[in-house]
Amino acid sequence: MVLTPMPDLQVPGARTSRARFQLYVATDVPLWRLLGGNNRAYGRSVRPMLSVTEAQRSCLLAATAAVRGTFELSSASGRAWTWVLIFEGEPVARSDSPYGRRIECRASAARFKAAAPAAMLTIVRYVPRELASTSRVSLGNVGRSPLWDNGVHGPLGR
DSSP, X not given: OEEEEETTOOOTTOOOXXXXXXXXXXXXXXXXEEEOTTSOEEEEESSOOSSHHHHHHHHHHXXXXXXXXXXXXXXXXXXXXXXXXXXXXXXXXXXXSOBSSHHHHHHHHHHHHHHGGGOEEEEESOOOHHHHHHTTOOOTTOOSSOOOOTTTXXXXXX
């Protein structure tokens, strides 16, 4: 396994103003993803949360960790590269998917780092199929249209 700390990531001129943390609460296992303005997933929670409140705190922590934490890139085979954001010795966020090349993984971490601090938070009653399958969330009673919670939609704790 290759493990590379990456504290100096930057994306010159990155357009991140429309980035948002989407907190999926359609089941009893809340989880989140950071999406860019084009709906590209920049990263996700390292694990499902126990409550919506815990997930909201996790989003805020990820926004803080993006500035102060360390991105570690790893690959077991040199082919499937992933990143994990470490803050105060704990994993806070991870790449949304593996990348075929190290440079692609590094660019993904840089996008997350640029977008997370200014990202908005939305709560959604919808779990994308790809998240449901990877986090063992049931799609049984999940609605198909987003439902925004106006009490939480807005800047993260700011």
